[in-house]
Amino acid sequence: MAGVQGRVALVTGAGAAEGIGFAVARSMAEAGAQVAIAATTRRIFERLEELGAGHAAFVADLTDSAQVARLVAEVAAQLGEPQVVVNNAGMIQQGKKHTMARIEGVSDADWAAHLAMNVTTAFNVTRALLPDMQARGYGRIVNVASVTGPVVTIERTAGYSAAKAAMTGLTRATALENAKFGITCNAVLPGWIASGSATAREISAGKRSPTGRPGRPEEVAYACLFLASEEVSYINGAMLVVDGANSLVEMK
Numbered sequence: 001m002a003g004v005q006g007r008v009a010l011v012t013g014a015g016a017a018e019g020i021g022f023a024v025a026r027s028m029a030e031a032g033a034q035v036a037i038a039a040t041t042r043r044i045f046e047r048l049e050e051l052g053a054g055h056a057a058f059v060a061d062l063t064d065s066a067q068v069a070r071l072v073a074e075v076a077a078q079l080g081e082p083q084v085v086v087n088n089a090g091m092i093q094q095g096k097k098h099t100m101a102r103i104e105g106v107s108d109a110d111w112a113a114h115l116a117m118n119v120t121t122a123f124n125v126t127r128a129l130l131p132d133m134q135a136r137g138y139g140r141i142v143n144v145a146s147v148t149g150p151v152v153t154i155e156r157t158a159g160y161s162a163a164k165a166a167m168t169g170l171t172r173a174t175a176l177e178n179a180k181f182g183i184t185c186n187a188v189l190p191g192w193i194a195s196g197s198a199t200a201r202e203i204s205a206g207k208r209s210p211t212g213r214p215g216r217p218e219e220v221a222y223a224c225l226f227l228a229s230e231e232v233s234y235i236n237g238a239m240l241v242v243d244g245a246n247s248l249v250e251m252k
Contacts, residue, residue: 191243
């Protein structure tokens with residue numbers, strides 16, 4: 001398989017050493033891509049040191065379309081126009097408080113923050129990259145959503161659930177509008193993953209899955225790598241669940 005060999009790949013939300021984003025970046029680099037990694041803080045340059053030569057790192061707030069435009073231009077200047085993007089930014093941003101509340105207790109600010117972080121980020125990056133992908137006649141877009149929202153949900157996560165469900169809607173719309181340009185857009189929906197940000201409660205929930213353990217970031221990364229590959233040209237608008245069969249359990 002050609003996979004992503006020789007492609008320029010942008011991976012967002014890659015700042016955490018034990019996170020899904022950096023696991024995706026490593027898998028892309030190992031598969032021969034030139035990888036641009038982005039995060040909201042300068043710790044992304046620590047990740048770049050781990051990736052090694054031939055790659056690049058950038059700091060940007062992806063909820064800000066102007067910063068996204070700057071990011072895309074800087075990636076193009078250093079590595080070339082991205083032909084692959086993995087929209088992983090979202091869920092948790094270090095240094096910011098995340099309030100869980102029932103729907104009637106969700107503030108306007110918290111609602112807006114969940115949507116901005118979990119779906120506007122992907123929208124801004126996708127919108128910025130599509131014109132070049134369309135002109136090139138090639139593109140692979142992978143959105144890291146979640147089973148929470150599109151498949152299942154948890155009490156007091158209305159903002160997060162709604163945003164991740166919206167991300168799958170964005171995935172389908174992008175796929176439909178761009179299939180004729182040789183562009184695919186698919187989503188990966190992780191379940192309980194033992195990332196660096198996982199809580200003890202989330203790890204415990206993963207241990208009660210049918211597989212008997214939470215997933216590993218690299219297991220999500222390989223799903224992203226598959227959907228980002230050149231050969232995966234007829235899978236478009238799909239939702240790939242990576243949750244150890246947990247969402248299949250009806251009797252709990």
